[in-house]
Amino acid sequence: xxxTLTTPALIFSTISLLxxxxxxxxxxxxxxxxxxxxxxxxxxxRVDILMPQIENLRLRVKIIKNMQLIxxxxxxxxxxxxxxxxxxxxxxAEFAFAVSLILLMISLSLSxxxxxxxxxxxxxxxxxxxxDRCKLVK
Numbered sequence: 001x002x003x004t005l006t007t008p009a010l011i012f013s014t015i016s017l018l019x020x021x022x023x024x025x026x027x028x029x030x031x032x033x034x035x036x037x038x039x040x041x042x043x044x045x046r047v048d049i050l051m052p053q054i055e056n057l058r059l060r061v062k063i064i065k066n067m068q069l070i071x072x073x074x075x076x077x078x079x080x081x082x083x084x085x086x087x088x089x090x091x092x093a094e095f096a097f098a099v100s101l102i103l104l105m106i107s108l109s110l111s112x113x114x115x116x117x118x119x120x121x122x123x124x125x126x127x128x129x130x131x132d133r134c135k136l137v138k
């Protein structure tokens with residue numbers, strides 16, 4: 001395979017869009033955590049219901065943080081490979097690009113894990129609903 005400057009440039013835009021999506025997910029979770037924390041502090045009798053949800057969200061935030069960090073490192077290696085191509089250091093450029101792709105796959109895998117955790121949490125929440133009404137189950 002011939003690695004040219006345009007090959008890492010394609011991945012560069014992909015990683016940038018992924019980082020934007022990850023940040024959006026992080027901000028949505030942060031707002032939800034703040035809301036649940038406020039509810040827990042105001043409604044002492046619901047703390048036992050809300051705290052497991054907050055713990056679940058804490059785990060998801062950690063995963064998203066790792067997704068973002070790994071994607072940023074992937075972006076770094078992608079740009080670094082472009083720099084090495086510019087310097088005509090093709091073996092090092094190919095290695096840096098391969099590292100970038102591997103890190104991107106790890107980041108995407110973490111994203112799939114986080115989505116799975118999110119869906120499980122929603123299913124637990126929905127299992128407490130009967131018909132049009134939701135009831136609190138201890």
